[in-house]
Amino acid sequence: MVIWVTGLSAVGKTTLCQTVFGRLKPRLPELVSVDGDQVRALFGGDLGHGEADRVVQIKRIQSLAAMLDAQGLVVLVAALYAHPDLLAWNRANFSDYVEVYLEASVDTARSRDPRGLYSRYDAGQTRDVVGLDIPWRAPVSPDLVLDAASGTPDSLADRLIAFVPRLAGAA
Template sequence: MERKGLVLWLTGLSAAGKTTLSKGLERELKRRACLVEVLDGDIVRTSLSKGLGYSREDRTTNMRRIAFVANLLSRNGVIAIVAAISPYREAREEMRQSIENFIEVYVNAPLEVCEARDAKGLYAMARVGELLAFTGIDDPYEEPIHPDITCYTDRETPDESLAKILAILEEQDYIPPKPHVEFFI
């Protein structure tokens, strides 16, 4: 199978499960001998996008930078997994139009669930005004209208969400099927 690059863009609220799914996808894709790289929004912000704030313009610039790197990777046969909140629909659509092989995965969890999962306490800080322009609290998250895949992480286990994504990637010939192991005695 010829290696076909891809940008798999996971979008959703903070604590929706994007990082969990991206790590699980990375493990499984490496098991299948795929070239894979994860671009996690939190990590990218500390290097590639250092110095950007949280205005709409800065968030869109951050997304464009991530998309540029992800597109370079995908053009070279790598599956680039982007795990970033990516709150604005128009900016995500811009990424879709500029990247040849683009799959948008909406990691969907209700705000209440994300707040309950929040180990870093970011939602609590945003609720009392210690953290401004926080997505979902005082800055909007514009849900995808027609994502390619939706994972309902409040109702699905991580394994169920991963299986859903992997099945679609197999159907669209981005990845080989999971190898069947046969034992001969």
């Protein structure tokens, strides 16, 4: 099973997945977490942040998630880039797939911005930011939409856990 959490940078994808993982791992030992930033580092940070490199990055995450899924693990994925073709691949290739859209406006993401990504963009110090100079393509038909601005990490984790029977059974 793969639970794929997507949304703009700085909306809380990693925090949501860490919260779910922290709560359930003791009772769901087959639960693993795959975070886009960790996968980027795992491969030595060899990719940039342009759209073509983002596609390569998501394909790496998909390959890793598919390998873990094939071993019967429950895979929590936090990934930024949500191109429709890539999300369609997920639906076609994972054994059991739940797509979660952590929805938030760019303004909400800017207000959180723990790594200063949006402020560096505004200052002209970086580019290739999804939602600004790279189009954000929100998922067309996610299984679950969570409003990042209307909940705490704990309350959003509660909703995600309750929505996915395999997670709810371990809660």
